Amino acid sequence: MEIDAEYDSGSDVDSKRRAKGKNKPKPAARGKKAKADSVEESEEEEEEAPRKRKGRKKKEESEEESEEEQKGRRKKAAGSKKRAVKKDDSEEESEEEKGNKRKGGKKGASRKEKEEENNKEKKGNGKAAGKGGKDKQDDKDKKKNKGKNSSGSSSDDNSEDESMSEGEMARLKEEVEEKKKLIVTLRNKPWRMKRRLKCLKEAQAFVEKFEGALGKGKGRRLYAFKVMMTKVLMGMPYGSIARKTVPRDEQDSAMDFSVLFEFGVICYCLIWIKLLTFLQGYCKYSIMFYGYYNNQRSIGLLQFRLPLSYLLVGVGIFGYSLMVVIRTMARNANEGGDGAEEGAFTFSWKLFTSWDYLIGNPETADNKFASTTTSFKESIVDEQENLKDENIHLRRFLRVIANILILCCLGGSGYLIYYVVKRSQEFAKKDRNELTWLQKNEVEIVMSLLGLVCPPLFEVISELEEYHPRIALKWQLARIFALFLGNLYTFLFALFDEVNAKLDNEKEIKNETIWALKEYYDNYTLHHNVTENIPPPNISPADVIRGPCWETEVGIEFVKLTVSDIQVTYLTILIGDFLRAVIVRFLNYCWCWDLEAGFPSYGEFDISGNVLGLIFNQGMIWMGAFYAPGLVGINVLRLLSSMYYQCWAVMSCNVPHERVFKASRSNNFYMGLLLLVLFLSLMPVIYSIMTLPPSFDCGPFSGKDQMYDVIMETIEKDLPPFMADIFSYASNPGLIMPAVLLMVLAIYYLNAVSKAYQNSNMDLKRKMQMQRDEEKNRRNNKDSTNQVMKDLEDLLPNKSLIPPPSAEETEKPADQLSKSPKVTGKPGAAATGKGVNVKKDVSLAAANPRAPVTRPPGPRPPGPLPGNARGPLPGQGMGRGRGGPPPRR
């Protein structure tokens, strides 16, 4: 910039004139101001100063300016003028104009920006002067507004110092920047450590040497900030807690048992969600159940609003979980091909990624070798017999049968649960002491048992179907999913029945209470003849008539369910895995067949089943947490303990799956399930919050018609009135409907866009494949690499082996063709030389009969043929092989 300024000032008046002239074609946006002020442009001296100032400022800022600009400017600046000269100039000017200098405080910012714009537009087409003029006008404008405070001299000195090495400086700065970038990314370079260290040292030395000499002030500070930020951003993950803790906990499972990795990760995720929700609950002096909480509007000095926060936390958990799940899914989708190319690299992936470098245990390594080998063998077999369908009808029949059986199982289990829940309601009406433990816990036991028995049953049934293991796994998962979900929902419906019964019951109790109270007051008035200040009835809290508090009941059901689930899981592991392993191991010495290899063998660790169990457990927590906040705590304990417990069990008494089939290449399969479960568990909770009236005498919402009344109340009482207005507008259907509509439209649009991308993706993929195939074919057909050679080879054998027939062959078609165009007078003559040539000739002639007609009358040159005047040389033409096909067969 400085150069511009110097240049302008050097050539003084007329340069400015030029500047103004050139300014005209500039874009209006910039020019406007200038034009407005153009009246005042006559005072030349005044203009000098601002330009200068501007230049200086620019320089200070000029870090970002590219070299091109510099060059362009240099060019403009009086052709070959040397820097030193320019400096002199500027000095002179500064002396001349010192008197006139004015400084407009801090008008810098906006002007600088404008100048940068200018620069960009002007780059390369020598309009420095124009810009100068424009800037001048700007400056003047501002000057006028600001009044005159002269401070030119000091800043001028600065400008001279720096003007010296402007171009080099920019270059240096760029270099420094580059080096810094290098330092940051050094660890990504596949170099030897020595080279990296050397490089680092050099770069650091360079940066150190020049950074000090370079930018002062803003630019540098900005840079320092930037570097710091990158350091912070890049450095953070390496030492942060998140990174260190995650692996440590997983280590046991992951280190030696890579197949468990997936399981561990999901477990970990859930624990975190759980822990968070638990903490939120804890802050509220949480004790297990809904009913414990008070409906006092605010508590303590800090006015903690318990009911409000209860509701918000309850709903917020869903929001938070939803966000976490979706974000994880999005991240997973970004990583990896998302299964789009599944099957494209089966063998390659198997070969290069099946060894897990984490394996550091000989036994695990043996297992891995074995499983890798089997998986390879399987793939080979798959590949060999790709599709071999024998008796498809039988198979179809069997599959239908299997599905019917499974549907029966599902229906049966649903009915069983419904029946049991109904029965438990009967029991609930009786005196608790009469009931046996079994009767009290029937529902939970039945549900857990169903969860225990049905999956293996499904597995047995699915043997009928003979699907490929991967497909079979998916079916299996889907069925277990349906089972759990069905059970949960039946349970829930039965529970809601119960809740409705309780609500009726509650109404009676409520009426009774009110009646009793009224009676008490009436009696009190009668006996004591006072109408005011009646003391409240003197009943100890234990004797107060209380409603059934359905919320707590629901919470209790969920807690019972969870606890019994824990028990069943742990017992299964203890008996099904540990005991079995012990028996197999020690009875093997005195048994008639090999127990380890034969029938009972050791249990296999069923990853997908366990993950599914976790997911459902989580669903249960989501559902129950609103009515039993303590459930979250229980579940945290459960997950923590079960991680170590199961880890122990797996390590000591399980063997890995003989063949591991992941349900899906991408990790989003289970996440998708989790999302579905989250949604499904969200529904009943939200439904109950929105529709069912809370109990009148327990819980934070007692005394309200609906739970969400708390929010209304807060809005009315605690927020300023205009907020209430805003909320009332926002909740207006007229506003919500368009918002929903908008979202639907957005979804539709995004969906369409993604479809389009997908299509183009597929298209490109297909093209790539085609290209590959083509190339492959070409390579495989002949060793010749291009079309020309190939065609040549097509023709050559005929000629070289049996020359006379080829000549005849070519002559004949030539005759035929010549009839119509009547061009090639004597094809035979040409044919004497090369049969190929003749063909070529014919084809060309046929293509364009008009032109040759004009020429044949004249003497034909002996060598080249008529067509060749316009066409390619004979050799090339032949190569193209246009004449080839028709004459030859």
Next chain:
Amino acid sequence: MGNKQTIFTSQQLDAYQDCTYFTRKEILRLFHRYRDLAPQLVPLDYKNQPEVRLPYELIGSMPELKDNPFRQRIAEVFSEDGEGNMTLDDFLDMFSVLSEMAPRDLKAYYAFKIYDFNNDDFICKSDLEKTLNKLTRNELTEDEVRMVCEKVIDEADLDNDGRLSLEDFQHMIMRAPDFLSTFHIRI
């Protein structure tokens, strides 16, 4: 952490930090792991960068590597002399690349080198066969090995030169869902 001053200068540590994916603490831990392999060979003072090389036999006996069928290749690739004898720098290098933080590209590059047994910058059939045999402990028949190798070339060889170049390999491995989680050593 009293050792910090005696083993490295803080500049050295900073430099290592800039060149690897480790923190100071991890670097020191790695140093101790390195030293524990041969306490008599490795001095406790690295300020003047002594030329110490641990032979492959020691490196390969680390629990992290000893069950890995490719341990020799790993050591060879990361060692400066190409024979598996490692200096501390090489050692840090190796675990830095194999650490969790290393980006996919870097890992893919080194994975390629590891599987390129004959160092000709291409994974050719013989390399594939070697890889496969190491991976399955020679339990596949010759026919099966040949078939697998052919399939691999068929799948991943984009330019049809009958061997995998680095680009082919990267193209293939970048899409592998398990690559990041398996090509990774925790230390």
